[in-house]
Amino acid sequence: MTGVRCALMRGGTSKGAVFVADDLPSDPARRDALLLRIMGSPDARQIDGLGGAHPLTSKVAVVSPSDDPDVDVDYLFLQVAVDRPSVSASQTCGNMLAAVGPFAIERGLVPAADGSTEVRVRLANTGALATLRVRTPGGVVTYAGDTEVTGVPGTAAAVEVVAVPTGKPLFPTGHEQDHLADHDVTCVDNGMPCVVVRAEDLGVTGAESPADLEADDALLHAVRRIRAAAAEAMGLGSDLDSMTVPKIVLVAPPAAGGAVLTRSFIPERVHQAIGVLAAASVAAALRAGGSVAHGLADLPADGDPLRIEHPTGFLDVNVDGAATSVVRTARLLMDGFVHPGPERIRPTDLEEIL
Ligand code: NQM
Numbered sequence: 001m002t003g004v005r006c007a008l009m010r011g012g013t014s015k016g017a018v019f020v021a022d023d024l025p026s027d028p029a030r031r032d033a034l035l036l037r038i039m040g041s042p043d044a045r046q047i048d049g050l051g052g053a054h055p056l057t058s059k060v061a062v063v064s065p066s067d068d069p070d071v072d073v074d075y076l077f078l079q080v081a082v083d084r085p086s087v088s089a090s091q092t093c094g095n096m097l098a099a100v101g102p103f104a105i106e107r108g109l110v111p112a113a114d115g116s117t118e119v120r121v122r123l124a125n126t127g128a129l130a131t132l133r134v135r136t137p138g139g140v141v142t143y144a145g146d147t148e149v150t151g152v153p154g155t156a157a158a159v160e161v162v163a164v165p166t167g168k169p170l171f172p173t174g175h176e177q178d179h180l181a182d183h184d185v186t187c188v189d190n191g192m193p194c195v196v197v198r199a200e201d202l203g204v205t206g207a208e209s210p211a212d213l214e215a216d217d218a219l220l221h222a223v224r225r226i227r228a229a230a231a232e233a234m235g236l237g238s239d240l241d242s243m244t245v246p247k248i249v250l251v252a253p254p255a256a257g258g259a260v261l262t263r264s265f266i267p268e269r270v271h272q273a274i275g276v277l278a279a280a281s282v283a284a285a286l287r288a289g290g291s292v293a294h295g296l297a298d299l300p301a302d303g304d305p306l307r308i309e310h311p312t313g314f315l316d317v318n319v320d321g322a323a324t325s326v327v328r329t330a331r332l333l334m335d336g337f338v339h340p341g342p343e344r345i346r347p348t349d350l351e352e353i354l
Helices: 028-039 094-106 210-214 217-233 276-287 347-353
Strands: 004-011 014-020 059-065 073-080 115-123 129-136 158-164 178-180 183-189 193-198 247-252 260-265 306-310 313-320 323-338
Touching: 004 028, 004 094, 004 347, 014 028, 014 094, 028 059, 028 073, 059 094, 073 094, 094 115, 094 129, 094 158, 094 276, 094 323, 158 276, 178 217, 183 217, 183 276, 193 217, 193 276, 210 260, 217 247, 247 276, 260 276, 276 306, 276 313, 276 323
Parallel strands: 014 059, 073 115, 193 247, 260 306
Antiparallel strands: 004 014, 004 323, 059 073, 115 129, 129 158, 158 323, 178 183, 183 193, 247 260, 306 313, 313 323
């Protein structure tokens, strides 16, 4: 058999290649060089690889058995840039996380129970923990079900995700509101470093399409300035090209019965929905009395889900103390061997050819 063992999976509203860590080179530089070839980067169309020419479909999850007795698997998320030769571990991804549970069971890393199976995951990028509940009737993962995730056609089996952050400060600058790059912002990290900004302060309504926002040069300029200032203020560093955080989330009053309307820059392209942990971070900002988002949100009663509106629908976030839970679905799209280049390679050759 030639190629690298790989599954292509959808997790929530994201899609990417999923690997067992042992099937990839152990050295991060060699691993990343291989992943660029596998995903087809750098190339705007990723025509020679698995990537889907958008950050949301150019993702990689690396899964390994955990050393921690309270955790089943470690999950390392890697964002493969589309048109730059860059692979970044600077963020995790709560959407691909939904695929990690089924994958770990499929590959025998976690034994399946009859009915549903709990998979405890350590998010290696951030140190956070998550518990996933995966449907496994008869001890076999099923992807079929009647749960709908807006932004994904059809229905599939639910994967319940409960994420518990690291215990680091929710507001990394020490304030619920800051004035950065001439704008009032809230820097918040409830699993994903985000900068919440009122859409109207940037001259937009927040109801624009992702394409319209991406075509607005003045807006992109303001977003870049805010991101640079916030990255410093949040202690994330100044090398913006090598990281995909913080995300800039524009907020506006809800337009469809939810708590708030959002558009997220991740960080250059605009999300077609919203990241799971970005939504958890926005939810935390909405509840903080001093944040820029508090006054414009329509907050539900305590205990009710908080509905975050986004370009293709909504994401319901349940907050219980520090834990955030959401319902996602996932799907196995392909399981096999990926060929990282035109030459045939055996998995045992990997360390030598790179
Ligand atoms: O915030 C996209 C996504 C994400 C991240 C991004 C995510 C999260 O929706 O948890 O899931 O922000 O790059 O896949």
